[in-house]
Amino acid sequence: MGRELLAVIEQIGREKGIDAGRILDAVESALLTAAKKKYGAAENIQVRIDRKSGEVEAISLKKIVNEVTNPKSEVSLEEARKVDSEAELGDEIGSVIEIEDFGRIAAQTAKQVIFQKVREAEWEVVQREYSARQGDLVNGIILGQERRNYIVDLGKTEAILPAHEQIPRETYRRGDRIKAYLLEVKRTQRDVQVILSRTHPNFIVKLFESEVPEIAEKIVEIKGVVREPGDRTKIAVASRDRAVDPVGACVGMKGSRVQAVVRELRGEKIDIIAWTQDSRVFIAEALNPAVIEKVGLDEEKKSALVVVADNQLSLAIGRNGQNVRLAAKLTGWKIDIIGASEYEKERVVRDQETRAAIAQQLQEQHARLVQAESAAAAAQQASAEEAEPQTTPAAGATDSEAATG
16 A cells, blocks of 8 residues: 555656656655544644655554543653653653545545645646746647637736737637747646737747747847737847857848738738937837938927828728837837928928918018117117207397397
8 A cells, every 4th residue: 555655646746747856745745634623623643654664653652640630641650651661751652543544535635635735736836837838939839719808828828818918800719829938837726827929019029039049049139029929029139259140140031030920910910120320210110111301300399200101091090000000119209290291381381381470570670670770770869858058148248238239
């Protein structure tokens, strides 16, 4: 029986990837629980499994006292010396409990506890292993679907691909192989959940890392990724080596590398953009595949006005505004796009408004100048009048001159 127990435990350990010693500890704990349920929790019971023979030994320990007050934990010296003639007061003496005496209910309890302990140990192994792989790509096989969530077999455990982490319009059947991004590993009261994603931007990053050696070797760096899963992705790349073209490295010979990623995404369009610190150039590149004529920036408002040829306007904006929306997310700028003809009309209007404003300013300046000159002339005249001498003749002199005449 003992060796059979060891063989079963070793087999479980190999199948579940759990250390056999931990399973033995779980079995000991289960048997102890069963014994306490059979004989009462107050019993001082110890259970041990021999690691070599597999033999199970359950012992009920009692303290030797003069007067017994608690028969479950105490024994008299007289009774103790019947078992051990050298027993003394204060010592502990044990009596072997037959495992078969636990009864059917106790055995069932032991079975349940063993199952729970083994399962918990298995969860810890899964959590430890897959937590270390969080943020990596994983491969699995579709087992089925529950409430729109796909259940994926990863080998040692099952993972969940939630509905909101699935690429729109993408479907799988039982037995299909799938590649996904390991988004999260979380422990719940019932199990360990491994959450996968095919919509996360880092899924794109990892796909390119697996296809482009320059990215894996840190020669080419991915500066940013934005996407609307199932439709379009924009990825900005830069090179730490001037001799390496980052866009060319990601595209590959005849587009082989980027096409491998597109196939995995089932046709999702991918725009690969050369990252630069020049905001005007970066914005123009981010609006690929449209051809950009002019880019004006408002640094304070972090907004850009982009001018494109009229026949490029719909391409630059994209279906339902998708292209400009992704470009704005990638660059961090608010982007407004207008056609060249509209820009010219607005420019003419702006020029007319500018000329009118300049003319108005000139008129106002002329009016102010005339007013200032008039005021200066009036002030000068008033000053001159105040400076003229008063020459009125004296009254006495007039009478004298009249008498002489």
